[in-house]
Amino acid sequence: MNRVRAIALTPGAAVIVVLFLIPLAITCAYSALTRGAYFGLGPPWTADNYRRLADPLYGMVFLRSFALAAASTAICCLLGFPLAVFIARSGRRKNLYLHLVILPFWTSQLVRIYAWMFLLRETGLANGILQALGIIRAPLPLLYNDGAVLLGLVYAHLPFMVLPLYAALERLDPNLLEASADLGARPWTTLSRVMLPLAAPGIRAGAVLVFVPCLGAFLVPDLLGGGKSIMIGTVIQNQFTTARDWPFGAAMSLVVMVIVLVLLWVGAGRRGEDLL
Amino acid sequence: MKRALALYAVAAYAFLHAPLLILAAFSFNRSRYTVWTGFSLDWYRAAFRDHQLREGAWNSILIAVTATTISTAVGALFAYGLWKRRSRWLSASLYLSLITPEIVTGVSLLAFYQWIFQFWRLHLGMCTVVFAHVSFCIAYVVLVVAARLRGFDPGLEDAALDLGATEWGIFWHVVLPYLKPGILAAALLAFTVSIDDYVITSLVAGVDSQTLPMVIYAMARRGVNPVVNAVSSVIVFGLGAMILISERLRAS
Numbered sequence: 001m002n003r004v005r006a007i008a009l010t011p012g013a014a015v016i017v018v019l020f021l022i023p024l025a026i027t028c029a030y031s032a033l034t035r036g037a038y039f040g041l042g043p044p045w046t047a048d049n050y051r052r053l054a055d056p057l058y059g060m061v062f063l064r065s066f067a068l069a070a071a072s073t074a075i076c077c078l079l080g081f082p083l084a085v086f087i088a089r090s091g092r093r094k095n096l097y098l099h100l101v102i103l104p105f106w107t108s109q110l111v112r113i114y115a116w117m118f119l120l121r122e123t124g125l126a127n128g129i130l131q132a133l134g135i136i137r138a139p140l141p142l143l144y145n146d147g148a149v150l151l152g153l154v155y156a157h158l159p160f161m162v163l164p165l166y167a168a169l170e171r172l173d174p175n176l177l178e179a180s181a182d183l184g185a186r187p188w189t190t191l192s193r194v195m196l197p198l199a200a201p202g203i204r205a206g207a208v209l210v211f212v213p214c215l216g217a218f219l220v221p222d223l224l225g226g227g228k229s230i231m232i233g234t235v236i237q238n239q240f241t242t243a244r245d246w247p248f249g250a251a252m253s254l255v256v257m258v259i260v261l262v263l264l265w266v267g268a269g270r271r272g273e274d275l276l
Numbered sequence: 277m278k279r280a281l282a283l284y285a286v287a288a289y290a291f292l293h294a295p296l297l298i299l300a301a302f303s304f305n306r307s308r309y310t311v312w313t314g315f316s317l318d319w320y321r322a323a324f325r326d327h328q329l330r331e332g333a334w335n336s337i338l339i340a341v342t343a344t345t346i347s348t349a350v351g352a353l354f355a356y357g358l359w360k361r362r363s364r365w366l367s368a369s370l371y372l373s374l375i376t377p378e379i380v381t382g383v384s385l386l387a388f389y390q391w392i393f394q395f396w397r398l399h400l401g402m403c404t405v406v407f408a409h410v411s412f413c414i415a416y417v418v419l420v421v422a423a424r425l426r427g428f429d430p431g432l433e434d435a436a437l438d439l440g441a442t443e444w445g446i447f448w449h450v451v452l453p454y455l456k457p458g459i460l461a462a463a464l465l466a467f468t469v470s471i472d473d474y475v476i477t478s479l480v481a482g483v484d485s486q487t488l489p490m491v492i493y494a495m496a497r498r499g500v501n502p503v504v505n506a507v508s509s510v511i512v513f514g515l516g517a518m519i520l521i522s523e524r525l526r527a528s
Contacts, residue, residue, distance in 0.1 A: 012354025019411035023388035216377020
């Protein structure tokens with residue numbers, strides 16, 4: 001039995017090593033090289049690329065990305081918790097409601113972001129309705145700012161929060177909530193002393209699953225933030241395309257990767273499974 | 277309390293679904309502005325006639341079909357190989373590849389390709405895109421197939437062994453038929469993930485391998501365009517249908 005399994009494992013292991021681990025190792029090496037005249041890069045080995053990250057300009061980008069990712073995580077948690085409670089308590093329709101959360105998540109990421117461009121632009125539906133109702137006279141600049149980026153990040157990642165929250169809440173024994181109420185706890189006390197502690201693993205998993213992709217987001221800040229709300233993902237992409245400073249871009253990617261690893265280690269462990 | 281929760285759920289589902297439904301509705305609008313002036317299929321006709329969109333769609337389908345075939349075969353075998361075996365670093369790498377931000381995966385693949393090109397005279401194109409897609413699709417396939425394997429009764433394997441089946445025969449005649457719905461579901465999922473990718477694809481694509489998301493992105497960058505609304509609606513409903521079929525298969 002073991003021989004067939006070992007053979008079955010080989011091509012997949014090869015893909016993981018050659019197309020994931022080796023590229024990461026090469027990025028590591030690139031991050032310590034010097035940028036050449038036009039496109040080339042080579043020795044001397046240097047730590048300059050990492051030192052440049054201390055530049056306040058990039059510090060601001062890191063700070064903004066952290067703040068936006070943290071805010072998105074918090075908002076996703078606040079919006080997702082009641083929804084997860086609703087799904088976990090809906091009996092036979094559970095699966096239907098769960099699918100309604102997953103469905104937009106699997107359909108095109110690009111299209112979902114574009115849909116918000118369509119709604120928020122100057123002559124879009126949001127401004128049109130506000131003007132028709134007489135609330136505003138001139139169209140509001142809803143697009144190309146931090147608010148639009150935050151909205152896009154929350155919209156794109158809400159399912160990542162709802163699924164692990166639901167998985168945790170579903171396992172929660174409803175008798176515990178009844179017992180808490182019978183013993184005279186107010187709804188708020190039951191929520192904070194019984195429900196939240198029991199849902200904590202789900203919250204932690206969801207927080208990692210939302211924070212990590214938000215931190216490295218490229219499409220949302222690029223399309224909804226225009227050039228005005230720049231995040232780490234935008235800068236990395238720029239280093240590898242227009243700016244052509246690969247070593248610096250590689251250094252930045254690795255910093256992101258280290259943050260991801262630390263978060264995984266602290267937070268969710270193998271909770272990625274809950275997503276599917 | 278219960279009613280408040282239900283009301284909230286209605287609002288939350290509206291938030292999740294309304295943007296796409298509104299976009300789809302306005303793709304049938306005669307006017308190019310966000311004012312309803314009448315039903316028309318003009319934007320769909322225009323999208324269908326657009327050469328860039330057609331070429332992009334063709335490339336996307338070609339890449340997605342190839343990447344899906346490879347990643348499904350390799351991923352399903354991998355899930356079977358990993359079953360009942362503890363290989364912590366292999367599964368850890370797989371999960372890590374799933375959660376690594378796309379931009380990091382993309383630039384590291386680009387760096388890897390450029391490094392290889394020093395030794396072989398190759399260039400970025402369909403091939404590099406297909407390999408990149410295989411690398412990120414495989415984790416989804418493994419997760420779906422592994423989930424199906426968890427429901428498999430190991431007693432069946434022992435029974436087949438007792439009846440004189442070879443190791444290979446067991447895989448082919450006992451395990452594979454059981455896995456079939458899971459593998460099909462995994463393939464559909466891999467296809468939707470592959471056909472929609474922009475971030476990684478745009479970094480490793482060449483001039484001859486512009487995909488549909490790349491064409492749409494370039495159009496969207498220039499602003500809202502009714503032709504994009506039409507293409508977007510087709511994509512959303514096409515992929516939505518595939519996901520529903522995939523979910524059905526997994527539930528069976």
